[in-house]
Amino acid sequence: MSQPLHGYRVVDFTHVLSGPIATHFLRLLGAEVIKIESAAGDTMRNYGGVQYADGMGPSFASVNAGKKSIVLDLKQQDDVAVAHRLIKDADVVMENFRPGVMDRLGLGYEACKAINPGIVFCSISGYGQHGAARHQPAIDQIIQSTSGMMSLSGEPGSAPTRVGFPAVDTYSGLLAAFAVVSALLQRTRDKQGQRVDVAMFDAALVMMISMVGPYLLTGKRPVKQGNRGYSMSPTADTFPTAAGHLTLGAVRQDQFERLCRVIGRTDLVGDPRFRDRASRFGHGDALQAEVRAALAHRTAAEWEALLNAEGVPAGAVRELPEALAQPHLDERGLLLALGAPDGPGLRILNAGFRYEHDGPGVDAVPPALGQHTAEILAQLGYTPEQITAFLDRRNRPA
The missing domain is CATH 3.40.50.10540 (Crotonobetainyl-coa:carnitine coa-transferase; domain 1)
Known part of the structure; x- marks a missing residue:
């Protein structure tokens, strides 16, 4: 060797x-x-x-x-x-x-x-x-x-x-x-x-560097984001489910549309408030409320499997022992x-x-x-x- x-x-x-x-x-x-x-x-x-x-x-x-x-x-x-x-x-x-x-x-x-x-x-x-x-x-x-x-x-x-x-x-x-x-x-x-x-x-x-770099270039002071992803998309966040929490990473338009289909809310795609990225940013609280309500019907583990199968980034929040047991x-x-x-x-x-x-x-x-x-x-x-x-x-x- x-x-x-x-x-x-x-x-x-x-x-x-x-x-x-x-x-x-x-x-x-x-x-x-x-x-x-x-x-x-x-x-x-x-x-x-x-x-x-x-x-x-x-x-x-x-x-x-x-x-x-x-x-x-x-x-x-x-x-x-x-x-x-x-x-x-x-x-x-x-x-x-x-x-x-x-x-x-x-x-x-x-x-x-x-x-x-x-x-x-x-x-x-x-x-x-x-x-x-x-x-x-x-x-x-x-x-x-x-x-x-x-x-x-x-x-x-x-x-x-x-x-x-x-x-x-x-x-x-x-x-x-x-x-x-x-x-x-x-x-x-x-x-x-x-x-x-x-x-x-x-x-x-x-x-x-992902925070320092933009500040050096723009002078815009960064703020706390909680669990919101770096993209700041409303559908890149952590949500409660019927059992456990689920983190979503639906950032692109196609990912958002697939997310809506999997959770049974295709109507959200045609809603003027959520039609495109800019609209979703402007109505983030409303969109998160809709997604949160839909996710309440299954467990985090179930949603993880369903969403990943459709190409939507999703992961159940695990405790360390669970993570190491995979x-x-x-x-x-x-x-x-x-x-x-x-x-x-x-x-x-x-x-x-x-x-x-x-x-x-x-x-x-x-x-x-x-x-x-x-x-x-x-x-x-x-x-x-x-x-x-x-x-x-x-x-x-x-």
């Missing part, structure tokens, strides 16, 4: 979410990811009320499968020396500390570049490595606030509303992985390393089943895209804290006696 990043090594100094998501995608593409952890481990190992296994909170397990864990105390020079030896033969260094922390540890970009001129060094931070705001602390919800994202979520007139998952962390990690792979491709041509600077704030604005996920290979020698089997999400061959995936469980310390030290040329002494120092009471 030869995945795209097979043979590449990533030295991973990241913790919690955005950074581990980035290195997770690099691992899914075949890179060897060596996760540097303190004696306390990545904070995310203890996130969540239910542990998949000891020191393996579900959030940690979801984005660290197949990585190797080594425990280093980066305030100790001997341990920094280990990190230097790892970096010497690596392709990528990934970190998401506050700006300046890696420099103080002797592991900043210039130090890594001196060790390995071809290194791709990627930093993820709240506001980037440059600019007046670079030292401001940030987490996902803060960036959702400062970027304008929370002002766009919710119903018109509602208070600012957080997107219901760490959207900024997730997208920042994906953007970082994309930037790193692009830098590696660039390196094959110019034979030079690269510094990659990913700011969560920047990433949030890029993620909102056969489509297995057919797409989106769920990976990983064996666990000392616990229950683990399922994680794959990368979300498929290749014809040698595509993304991983078959190893997430690492226990420091699981690969001895193995990695041996690969770096440390003697058995040196490794034993190193591990003894780790296990010695403070």
Whole structure:
């Protein structure tokens, strides 16, 4: 098997979410990811009320499968020396500390570049490595606030509303992985390393390009849309049914006409208020009332099947367990089943895209804290006696 990043090594100094998501995608593409952890481990190992296994909170397990864990105390020079030896033969260094922390540890970009001129060094931070705001602390919800994202979520007139998952962390990690792979491709041509600077704030604005772009071009302030689709069509919204809610995406004229036929209201097509797109916009509340009344006679699941069969975009609103139970996920290979020698089997999400061959995936469980310390030290040329002494120092009471 030869995945795209097979043979590449990533030295991973990241913790919690955005950074581990980035290195997770690099691992899914075949890179060897060596996760540097303190004696306390990545904070995310203890996130969540239910542990998949000891020191393996579900959030940690979801984005660290197949990585190797080594425990280093980066305030100790001997341990920094280990990190230097790892970096010497690596392709990528990934970190998401506050700006300046890696420099103080002797592991900043210039130090890594001196060790390995071809290194791709990627930093993820709240506001980037440059600019007046670079030292401001940030987490996902803060960036959702400062970027304008929370002002766009919710119903018109509602208070600012957080997107219901760490959207900024997730997208920042994906953007970082994309930037790193692009830098590696660039390196094959110019034979030079690269510094990659990913700011969560920047990433949030890029993620909102469908709103930011029009504002930059027109100066028109965006408003909350609730569940109304980007097209703002009255028939691109979420409606109650006899059981459950249904989201419609009838945007084009032909889709509107098919919608009316399926719900038994062909008379709406000839109604002057709804004759064309402009008319429907002008009488949106009236049209939605008619559609809502018609949809009340069947369940969301029934309408979904009937409408999709006629080419009308429609989807029943599902809870997460229902969404994950759909056969489509297995057919797409989106769920990976990983064996666990000392616990229950683990399922994680794959990368979300498929290749014809040698595509993304991983078959190893997430690492226990420091699981690969001895193995990695041996690969770096440390003697058995040196490794034993190193591990003894780790296990010695403070």
